[in-house]
Amino acid sequence: MKIIINGKEYDTKSGQSILNVLQENKINVPALCFHPDLCVKANCRLCLVEIEGRDGLYTSCSTKAEENMVILTESASVVRARKTNLELIFAQHREQCKDCIYRFNCELLRLAKKYEVKIDKFVDRKTDFPVYKFGNTIKFDSSKCIDCGNCIEACHKQTVNYLEKREQNHIFEVLPTKDPTKNCTFCGQCLVHCAVGAIEAIGEFEDIEKPLLKKNMGKKVVFMIAPSIRTTIGEEFGMPVGSIVTGKLVSSIKKLGADYVLDVNVGADFTTTEEAKELVEKIKNKEGVCLSSCCPAWVRFVECNYPEFKKNIATTRPPHIIMGGLVKSFFADKIGVKPEDIITVSVMPCTAKKYEITREEYLIPSAGSGQVRPVDFVLTTREIAYLLHKHKIDLSKMEDMDFDNMMGEASGAGDIYGVSGGVLEAAMRNAKEDIKGPIKATFVAGLGEARKILEELKKDPSKYDAVEVMACEGGCIGGGGQSVPTNKEIRALRAAGLRKIDEGKTVKRPKDNPIVKEIYECLLKDEETIKKYCHANN
């Protein structure tokens, strides 16, 4: 099928939207509310085109391409309408560009320049609009919201339904619900689908220096890097999506002033070991399904919506929590520093991890009588990138450097923790000899999908033995702390990077990893200690 765009003929498949055709052929039209992860809403009214022989203008996202259609994407009418609609959008978006997650790739500002938009033509109508905080993880600055509804859709796709449209003074706004039965899981999918940076992590710009300032107080600052960061953070420095930048990330963080940079994947090897044991036990004792415990948004989702399944969640702690515990014990001994003088910072793909580190059941014993948090700070991919930019460290130009190896090297099992299915695969690699007969295991990504599994289990508790859930599409590589934008192709490339790292490893599972053996021998000697460092203590 042929259509003519701006005087040039293009071949298209029937059934495609005009926007789809335009994007495939790299013809740029602005489309703020359009997101490939979400439905077509057609409400920003920017992707307008003129169609020969038809009155009015059409939103290309919601109009199908038809045989021999003659389309103009930048006609005088289109430009006038687009410019006016942009001015109206700017009139509801308070520009606070300095600390915006889109500060280097702001579509709004790019369009303002292209269409000669006077961004202050109208007085911002939302100047006094409040900031809403979701737990200690996410904040929504409603004075920046352009009402595109992407966040609501992302939240509803998760079946969390925390965000909604509500009318206040005759205008509908995006607001957190007042319904106490609907709880935010802190997954951050609203954030990564927001078109204009109205949603960000709490402390995303203000608190990033905090951990490093502790250095001045004589503390040793230990950074711990989650698996997925190494194939996503390159995007923040203009590198191709999916670039593996492990070595550059280590040297960059060292340059920031970190005393040690460790691999969370070592922690993952302990999570894998313990979770595999739990799974084997649960199957042996017929205790019902074993649900994965690494994703804090998923754990919270169960606690808030399916409390009857709380007992099925593995007690095994997530990798960085175990890692933090080991750093403040085994590692502290090794480097001869008192545990209380160590500050642990996790670099995570996730907003919910900020909440996870506050959970009491993950506390570890401290020298005195009390307990301390294994992880003191969580910085997201975006936050660490912002910190590097701020200190003029260009990750893409850094030399490769190895992780500090006092904690050994991780097996490949930890690398794939960052992709949907990875945690389960890791556990199966470790447990395969211990499980008799076939087991019923599955994995899903996205809380909407997870809900379906829980509903199935409600009807038939024996439907699965093991279920891995990651709250974000694609797993942690699509997490709420990752680079924006995100979409299916981007997530696939990030995941491919992680798989490649795993392929390059000779040690594939914790069982075969010497450091795991060593730590079990000298620290995690008995069940009680294992429980204190590797399992939720409740």
Place this chain on the structure above:
Amino acid sequence: MVNIIELLEKAGLKGRGGAGFPTSDKWQTVLNTKSDMKYIVVNGAEGEPGVAKDHFILKNYLETVVEGVKIGLKTIDNSRGYIYLKKEYLAEFGDKLSELIKGLPVELFEKKGGYLSGEETTLCNVIEGRSKEPRVKPPYPCTVGIHGCPTLVNNVETWYHIAKISKGEYKKSRFYTISGEAKNPGVYEMDENCSIDKILKDTDNYPNFDFFVQSGGGMAGEILLSNELKEQGPSASSGQGAIVIYNKDHTDGKELIESWVDFFYAENCDKCTPCREGIYRIREMFRSKKFDQQTLNDIFFVLEKTSLCSLGKAIAVPIKSYYKKIGL
């Protein structure tokens, strides 16, 4: 059996909900779309000030409307019906309607929301319990409506005429609501091609003062001067058949426009940029009395050309025609 769709086509019946789409086309599309479940809906949302014809018909010809519904159920395969009424109408006619639809696969449904909830895709959302905002068209409800099923939405008046057509009693009439500074306000059934001049004269409503009317709807209707009322045909019978009479000397134009703007400001769904932000800015300009003509023109331009549904497109009509013909 006589083919009702052919009769509708022959009668040239156009929908009386405001958009004026040929009724037979809607019916044919719903009939042609294959589905195990289809819906037919009587739309009695009647949310625009100055329009009271549906109320009049429900009050006087309820049986005829239900006859229309029965024809719909018979014609459209696998169909169930909804009689969708605004709260006050349901309270007034609910009992009698329940009697009339006894044994039919038809439910009474109370409209939620305001003016926009009468728009047919919003209506589908309301019946499904979703947010009260319009859907992206196409697809139209005729192919994808309530719960994704083909859905025939016709206005109360349209159903009345369908019954009349099936009985061979259709006289190409429509119901006009006359209000404002009228001597004999009310609803009148007259020829659908009547000029407004004749309607006003025949109903003894022709003012003896200098006046203008708003025609079609009491909010979205076009302003017509007294010397424009002789024209016959679609312009006189457009919209929902409302004729609101204004005394030219006593009417404060800015106040009138502000009342329209306030209405749309309150009633729009705030989904799309031009309607949500454009109406906000128009309202701001009229309230502060600081106008920038170019900006106002640009906003009207995006409202007319780029609004998602007909509500946004509608607001420019009365204001622009008032400006052009009367001025501020």
